[in-house]
Amino acid sequence: MVQTATEAVVDPILQEPSRDPERISGGHLVAKALKAEGVDVIFTLCGGHIIDIYDGCVDEGIAVVDVRHEQVAAHAADGYARVTGKPGCAVVTAGPGTTDAVTGVANAFRAESPMLLIGGQGALNQHKMGSLQDLPHVDMMTPITKFAATVPHTARVADMVSMAFRECYQGAPGPSFLEIPRDILDAEVDTATVTIPESGRYRASTKSIGDPAAIERLADILVRAEKPAVLLGTQVWTGRGSAAAIDFVRSLNIPAFMNGSARGTLPPGDPHHFHLSRRYAFNNADVILIVGTPFDFRMGYGRRLPKNATVVQIDMDYRTVGKNRDIDLGLVGDPGAILAAVTQAASGRVDNGAGRRKAWFAELRAEETAAYEKRLPRQLSDASPIHPLRLAHEINEFLTEDSIYIGDGGDVVTFSGGVVQPKAPGHWMDPGPLGTLGVGVPFALAAKYARPDKEVVCLFGDGAFSLTGWDFETMVRFDLPFVGVVGNNSSMNQIRYGQAAKYGDARARVGNTLGDVHYDQFAKMLGGYGEEVRDPRDIGPALRRARESGLPSLINVWIDPDAYAPGTMNQTMYK
Numbered sequence: 001m002v003q004t005a006t007e008a009v010v011d012p013i014l015q016e017p018s019r020d021p022e023r024i025s026g027g028h029l030v031a032k033a034l035k036a037e038g039v040d041v042i043f044t045l046c047g048g049h050i051i052d053i054y055d056g057c058v059d060e061g062i063a064v065v066d067v068r069h070e071q072v073a074a075h076a077a078d079g080y081a082r083v084t085g086k087p088g089c090a091v092v093t094a095g096p097g098t099t100d101a102v103t104g105v106a107n108a109f110r111a112e113s114p115m116l117l118i119g120g121q122g123a124l125n126q127h128k129m130g131s132l133q134d135l136p137h138v139d140m141m142t143p144i145t146k147f148a149a150t151v152p153h154t155a156r157v158a159d160m161v162s163m164a165f166r167e168c169y170q171g172a173p174g175p176s177f178l179e180i181p182r183d184i185l186d187a188e189v190d191t192a193t194v195t196i197p198e199s200g201r202y203r204a205s206t207k208s209i210g211d212p213a214a215i216e217r218l219a220d221i222l223v224r225a226e227k228p229a230v231l232l233g234t235q236v237w238t239g240r241g242s243a244a245a246i247d248f249v250r251s252l253n254i255p256a257f258m259n260g261s262a263r264g265t266l267p268p269g270d271p272h273h274f275h276l277s278r279r280y281a282f283n284n285a286d287v288i289l290i291v292g293t294p295f296d297f298r299m300g301y302g303r304r305l306p307k308n309a310t311v312v313q314i315d316m317d318y319r320t321v322g323k324n325r326d327i328d329l330g331l332v333g334d335p336g337a338i339l340a341a342v343t344q345a346a347s348g349r350v351d352n353g354a355g356r357r358k359a360w361f362a363e364l365r366a367e368e369t370a371a372y373e374k375r376l377p378r379q380l381s382d383a384s385p386i387h388p389l390r391l392a393h394e395i396n397e398f399l400t401e402d403s404i405y406i407g408d409g410g411d412v413v414t415f416s417g418g419v420v421q422p423k424a425p426g427h428w429m430d431p432g433p434l435g436t437l438g439v440g441v442p443f444a445l446a447a448k449y450a451r452p453d454k455e456v457v458c459l460f461g462d463g464a465f466s467l468t469g470w471d472f473e474t475m476v477r478f479d480l481p482f483v484g485v486v487g488n489n490s491s492m493n494q495i496r497y498g499q500a501a502k503y504g505d506a507r508a509r510v511g512n513t514l515g516d517v518h519y520d521q522f523a524k525m526l527g528g529y530g531e532e533v534r535d536p537r538d539i540g541p542a543l544r545r546a547r548e549s550g551l552p553s554l555i556n557v558w559i560d561p562d563a564y565a566p567g568t569m570n571q572t573m574y575k
Helices: 026-036 051-060 070-084 096-100 102-111 137-144 154-168 182-186 212-224 234-238 242-251 278-284 297-302 335-345 356-379 388-398 411-417 440-450 462-477 493-503 519-525 536-549
Strands: 023-025 041-044 063-066 088-092 115-121 147-150 176-181 188-190 228-232 256-258 287-291 310-315 329-332 403-408 455-461 483-488 529-533 553-558
Touching: 023 026, 023 051, 026 051, 026 154, 026 182, 041 051, 041 070, 041 440, 051 063, 051 182, 070 088, 070 096, 070 102, 070 115, 070 440, 070 462, 088 096, 096 102, 096 115, 096 137, 102 115, 102 137, 115 137, 115 154, 115 182, 137 147, 137 176, 147 154, 154 176, 154 182, 154 188, 176 182, 212 287, 212 310, 212 329, 212 335, 228 242, 228 278, 234 242, 234 335, 242 335, 278 356, 310 335, 356 388, 388 411, 388 455, 388 483, 388 536, 403 411, 403 440, 411 455, 411 493, 440 455, 440 462, 455 462, 462 483, 462 519, 483 519, 483 536, 519 529, 519 553, 529 536, 536 553
Parallel strands: 041 063, 041 088, 088 115, 115 176, 147 176, 228 256, 228 287, 287 310, 310 329, 403 455, 455 483, 483 553, 529 553
Antiparallel strands: 023 188
16 A cells, blocks of 8 residues: 555654643644744645644645755745745755755855755654664754754744744845654644744844945935945845836935846846946945855955945845954845835935946946957857857847746856846846755745746756756646746766866766757657757747746757856866
């Protein structure tokens, strides 16, 4: 007989589950606590340790989306948090179930994404006896979470779930982990002995502006600036500060650049939106404002910012402000709240374009145009194999106001970063600074589940798709259509470039060459839509047919394996 995920497994040592309304199990307490947090779906892969949570979720009306790998469950919880602004939740079993989810949790940690991973554990009454799948999960999760703990008693389940979520939102957001032993989940306690916190009534506001004097100082700095520039980073979207950021750049008349999840804050064509002239702007600006992004490798650890510029940093995490580079002013708090406060403080004192800033905008626009025109011949190339820039161009042309774009790959996604421009806030998703491959399918799964009204478009490298691609079947099973594009060069090309640069062409293909996989056929095998493209003129029509199919789709586009993105060639590890 085949056991399903929802059939109860009763250990003879444990109490037989009952339906006494005056008693409640640990798994049902988990579900009630999740419901109070606004969680309406869990992403999971089944295991005997955790099935009572499923039973509770059914009673509470929380959907259970079951995937094929725990890494996918964790990535999907991360993606769900990014799309909705609500906390994501993944539930996995003990031992290998929890270790499989480690990469997804680590990615959320570096990307500052609020999610809770709940992991199973052997029964407390079998502690240190060698129970099935027993591992020191909390010890492993502590370095990559904001909070990690074991629930010690069934009566503590609900308040510890709430505690974990509260920690997710302390300062810069991030993941939490709870380990719940099997006997704690299956045991029942008197309902009178437990308290389930109500959402919104036990958590402090995180919309702080910090020091009001710093707000006034920043307003003065920006009003007096001749050539200001602002970089809007991921925290602008994470904190849902997009509207405040838009009002800020328009009211203070400041050229804006965007990275990470903040892409799309301003739409393409907006007079304050700049994309290709960032290095020139930073090299020539007198004031540079960095909002919600750290001075990490993406910012050259702050060394790319000139020493003669006034540099101001806004971040949710005090540990990030001034890290790796000295700054002239640092503000810790919610980016949207701070930008709104600065806008108010500078009201009525700003050059609105009639004077000195008009020349600065014209200077940057000329650089922007020159960079675009230099790249355009490759972007419109009819060469075969297809140039990755042409693929990125066709995807950008395909996107609508309602398209969420997801990038999952190395070199091919680096190419797309300079071309693809989302048209609204929250419509760009990438792994973040951990550089994790394999986020594409789980992010698409979460995005389409959370926002069925949106179109989801995902560009994969062929190597990246291979890591979690089997959950394409999950999207077919749950009827979650999306347009997937595989930029297929049969290589892990970002690494291949580095090996050639360091060791010569004779050793360029050691450990990074893949087979010529027909991902279009893979999609069809699993019940989706698939097409193969070798001519660049066929990309657009293939994308449109995928959209019209109403199915999860993969367009397998054969791209030039000898074309490398400038971002790949400029990476310092290869020099």
